Amino acid sequence: MRAIASVNGQCLPLAEARIPALDRGFLFGDAVYEVIRVYRGKPFLFDEHLVRLRRSLEAIHLPYSDLEGLRRRVLRVIHDYGFQEATIYIQITRGAESSRHHVFPEPAVPLEFFYVEEFHDSLEPWRQHGVKVITHPDLRWKRCDIKSTNLLPNVLAAQAARQAGAYEALLYQADGTLLEGSRTSCFGVLDGKLLTAPATPSILPGITRALVLRLAREQGIAVEERVLRINDLPYVAELFLTGTTSEILPIIQVDDRLVGDGRPGPITQRLQQAYRQLVQAL
Numbered sequence: 022m023r024a025i026a027s028v029n030g031q032c033l034p035l036a037e038a039r040i041p042a043l044d045r046g047f048l049f050g051d052a053v054y055e056v057i058r059v060y061r062g063k064p065f066l067f068d069e070h071l072v073r074l075r076r077s078l079e080a081i082h083l084p085y086s087d088l089e090g091l092r093r094r095v096l097r098v099i100h101d102y103g104f105q106e107a108t109i110y111i112q113i114t115r116g117a118e119s120s121r122h123h124v125f126p127e128p129a130v131p132l133e134f135f136y137v138e139e140f141h142d143s144l145e146p147w148r149q150h151g152v153k154v155i156t157h158p159d160l161r162w163k164r165c166d167i168k169s170t171n172l173l174p175n176v177l178a179a180q181a182a183r184q185a186g187a188y189e190a191l192l193y194q195a196d197g198t199l200l201e202g203s204r205t206s207c208f209g210v211l212d213g214k215l216l217t218a219p220a221t222p223s224i225l226p227g228i229t230r231a232l233v234l235r236l237a238r239e240q241g242i243a244v245e246e247r248v249l250r251i252n253d254l255p256y257v258a259e260l261f262l263t264g265t266t267s268e269i270l271p272i273i274q275v276d277d278r279l280v281g282d283g284r285p286g287p288i289t290q291r292l293q294q295a296y297r298q299l300v301q302a303l
């Protein structure tokens with residue numbers, strides 16, 4: 022897949038990009054990131070992603086503030102290399118130092134890395150027919166609202182899903198609370214109401230999640246930011262995932278149990294349609 026990277030403003034093919042071995046992103050996961058979808062050469066919800074990036078940077082006290090410069094550099098790569106359907110991956114790390122120490126280097130010189138990669142969307146059949154997911158314990162830390170590159174629990178959960186022949190793992194806590202997927206937010210319809218976990222430090226505040234909440238309210242769908250529990254699963258009429266590349270993905274099976282009648286439900290489909298209209302109007 023064609024991909025162009027930028028390392029501290031220097032553009033090159035992604036396969037040739039090099040990061041120093043002592044970079045703190047590599048050593049400690051001392052880094053934050055974003056993933057943005059590009060439709061027909063236009064980044065979708067770019068402002069919202071940059072706002073979340075700023076929030077993540079501030080939360081880990083990473084002194085990088087050139088978000089407007091970053092925006093210009095990303096837009097220039099999309100334009101100059103003629104990207105149409107693509108994804109943007111952005112990662113800001115606390116940079117490299119001369120030897121490995123936990124405490125921040127003084128001064129820290131952040132590293133700005135991003136790449137734009139062609140995106141071939143293979144999920145359309147699944148958006149129509151729905152996917153299977155598994156439930157999996159949430160082994161993450163207490164600041165999941167920070168989009169940091171410390172993703173080992175997410176990676177292990179995603180792999181468990183893959184091995185079970187499922188698209189995603191829904192993460193649950195010891196008390197049975199279902200929070201989100203390893204790389205997606207989760208919504209359910211219970212008693213006619215659309216529910217999703219509230220934006221606390223226990224979840225990533227998904228950009229797609231916020232958009233879907235807005236679309237649902239505009240459509241007059243009753244919405245509540247309230248957690249679903251594992252015990253609710255037999256009673257949910259609909260369940261779906263949201264994410265930047267997943268968009269809105271119906272769930273038709275959780276572990277061995279079908280959701281509703283095992284087909285994407287009407288609220289999910291209405292929201293998918295509203296989402297598509299927004300992308301088409303971009």
Ligand SMILES: Cc1ncc(COP(=O)(O)O)c(C=O)c1O
Nearest residue numbers: 204205206225227228229264265
């Ligand atoms: C844990 C987690 N939740 C939710 C999401 C979805 O977020 P967004 O809609 O901003 O892509 C992601 C995306 O990477 C994620 O990693």
